[in-house]
Every structure is written in C-alpha cells, then in structure tokens.
Amino acid sequence: MMPDPDADLVRRACGGDREAFAALLERHYDRLHRIVWRITGSREDAEDIVQEICCALATKIDGFRGEAKVSTWLSGIAVNAARDHLRRIKARQKATDGFAMATELYPQPDGRDLYRAQWLKSILATLDEALRETVILVSGAGLSHKEAALALGVAESTVSWRMHEVRKLLRRENVHDAGMEAFNGD
Numbered sequence: 726m727m728p729d730p731d732a733d734l735v736r737r738a739c740g741g742d743r744e745a746f747a748a749l750l751e752r753h754y755d756r757l758h759r760i761v762w763r764i765t766g767s768r769e770d771a772e773d774i775v776q777e778i779c780c781a782l783a784t785k786i787d788g789f790r791g792e793a794k795v796s797t798w799l800s801g802i803a804v805n806a807a808r809d810h811l812r813r814i815k816a817r818q819k820a821t822d823g824f825a826m827a828t829e830l831y832p833q834p835d836g837r838d839l840y841r842a843q844w845l846k847s848i849l850a851t852l853d854e855a856l857r858e859t860v861i862l863v864s865g866a867g868l869s870h871k872e873a874a875l876a877l878g879v880a881e882s883t884v885s886w887r888m889h890e891v892r893k894l895l896r897r898e899n900v901h902d903a904g905m906e907a908f909n910g911d
Contacts, residue, residue: 731795
C-alpha cells in the first residue's frame, strides 16, 4: 500500500496546525464538491453541504483513525452527507404529502371545507421544519403532545411550545376560529 500523502497534514491538523488543516481542505475541496454534486444533482446544495463538511471537519479531524487514506475517508463523509441531505428532502416531502393527503381524505361538502384544506396546506408550507413536523403529528395525525414528543425525540413541553407558537402565528395572521380549530388538538 502506498503511503498516504495526506498523513502528515492530518497529523499536524490534529495538533492544531491551522495551515495544515487549510491545506488539507484546499487539496480535497473540489473532489468533495464533485462527489456531492453528482449525488444531489444540485450545485447549490453541493456548495452548502461541502461547507458544512468543512466546518464539521474542524472538530472531527482527530477522529481519523488511518484505516484508509484521508481521501477515501473524506469521500465517505461526502457520500454520507449527500445521502443525509437527500433523506431529509425526501422525508420533508413525504410529511408534506402525507398531511396534504390527510386533509383530502375528509369529504368536501361545500366550498368552506375545500378552502380550509387549501389553507392548511399553505400554512404548513410557511412553517419551519420543526413547527411543521409538530403540527403534522399533532393536528394531522392526531397524536397527543406526549406521543408527538416521543416521535420527534423532544420533550413534551417542546411540542406544547411549538403548538403555542403556531397558534400565536395564526392569531397574528388574523386567522378565523374555523381555521384555528385544526391546530387546537391534543
């Protein structure tokens, strides 16, 4: 096996040598970007993901055990980061689609119900991910705050706070009581 040309840079970077760390990143940045871009299909996403990798690497470089070349190790990190990104996108889309489907399961006897379903979809689209996931579980899936907390891996008080924030947001938007009732469930 050929000696790893990056071994000295890693050793020095682990010792706190910033120039060695910068040289290591400069040497591998383009390759990491190409890998992530090919997996995600998005240049912009690749730029964001590789920046995240570089930032995280500053605290994780000392985790390199030397079982493979540094280039191989970094490539694995890039592949995993790209996969995680795609998983998050897919999960977010699945949750949004699931909630949209749930709102369409109820019969639409008049225009008010159709309006309400569309309204719920549009409100969900504006929420940040944590609030959206909480609303989907509590209001869309009918979970209690305790059940939603377990599913999300957060404290029950966090779920309650998130639902409170959604209600507060809706009040600020002057939403009618008919729309608000969807967000009042436990």
